[in-house]
Amino acid sequence: MPPLDFLLIGGLAALVGAIVQGSVGLGVGLVATPVVAMLFPALMPGAVLVVTLALPFATLAEEVRHVELRGLGWAFAGRLAGTPFGVLLVAAVPEHVLGIVIGLVVLAALAVTTWSREVPRDRRTLAVAGLVSGTTGTASGIGGPPIALLYQRESGPRVRATLALYFVGGAILSLGALALAGRLPVRQVVAGLMLLPFVLAGFLGAGPLRRYLDAGRLRAALLVVVGASAVVLIVRNLI
Numbered sequence: 001m002p003p004l005d006f007l008l009i010g011g012l013a014a015l016v017g018a019i020v021q022g023s024v025g026l027g028v029g030l031v032a033t034p035v036v037a038m039l040f041p042a043l044m045p046g047a048v049l050v051v052t053l054a055l056p057f058a059t060l061a062e063e064v065r066h067v068e069l070r071g072l073g074w075a076f077a078g079r080l081a082g083t084p085f086g087v088l089l090v091a092a093v094p095e096h097v098l099g100i101v102i103g104l105v106v107l108a109a110l111a112v113t114t115w116s117r118e119v120p121r122d123r124r125t126l127a128v129a130g131l132v133s134g135t136t137g138t139a140s141g142i143g144g145p146p147i148a149l150l151y152q153r154e155s156g157p158r159v160r161a162t163l164a165l166y167f168v169g170g171a172i173l174s175l176g177a178l179a180l181a182g183r184l185p186v187r188q189v190v191a192g193l194m195l196l197p198f199v200l201a202g203f204l205g206a207g208p209l210r211r212y213l214d215a216g217r218l219r220a221a222l223l224v225v226v227g228a229s230a231v232v233l234i235v236r237n238l239i
Contacts, residue, residue: 018202023209026144030229050192053171056164066157078130086138099237106230138174156214
């Protein structure tokens with residue numbers, strides 16, 4: 001069983017991450033991953049992936065009618081192709097190097113999408129974003145930023161619902177690939193399940209913030225969350 005301090009510290013990280021994701025569309029993995037990886041590395045990435053799988057169901061229960069299905073299949077195809085690379089990275093690359101590389105990739109994608117007028121969301125960009133997402137999501141539990149950046153100019157409900165559907169499929173792929181490769185110990189799954197009450201509480205508490213951001217403030221909040229996650233990941237692995 002995971003230690004009690006994991007339930008307290010990891011639970012707080014999951015609670016905060018669920019508040020962020022419940023309002024912006026992503027965030028539970030971005031907040032929980034650095035905390036769990038730093039203090040409880042033996043529980044990564046499975047514990048965070050279990051949480052990443054569970055939270056989107058709450059979003060879909062409330063906003064499923066806003067899902068944009070058009071083109072999402074290309075993102076899933078990319079995710080499927082990228083997932084084996086993530087498994088290989090977990091097995092072959094030192095954790096601190098992997099974290100720095102993932103953080104730099106996220107920052108580069110953020111810079112491109114922020115300072116360009118608009119990145120087209122077509123089959124090619126969705127497939128590439130899915131490929132990167134599958135690799136980084138399986139290796140670290142952080143797979144949302146590449147896809148989120150393509151939807152940054154959409155309405156809040158559409159961003160959250162579409163990302164939620166993508167996260168469900170992506171997390172299932174990543175967990176399945178890790179299990180088949182023998183890289184998903186039972187203790188990681190149990191740890192993730194222990195965090196679910198905190199995740200649900202965070203989602204329920206995100207309602208007021210969700211309404212505030214939906215009034216034209218979501219894109220700025222999404223870019224801040226993506227950028228902050230990359231910086232935290234890089235700094236954590238450098239020190």
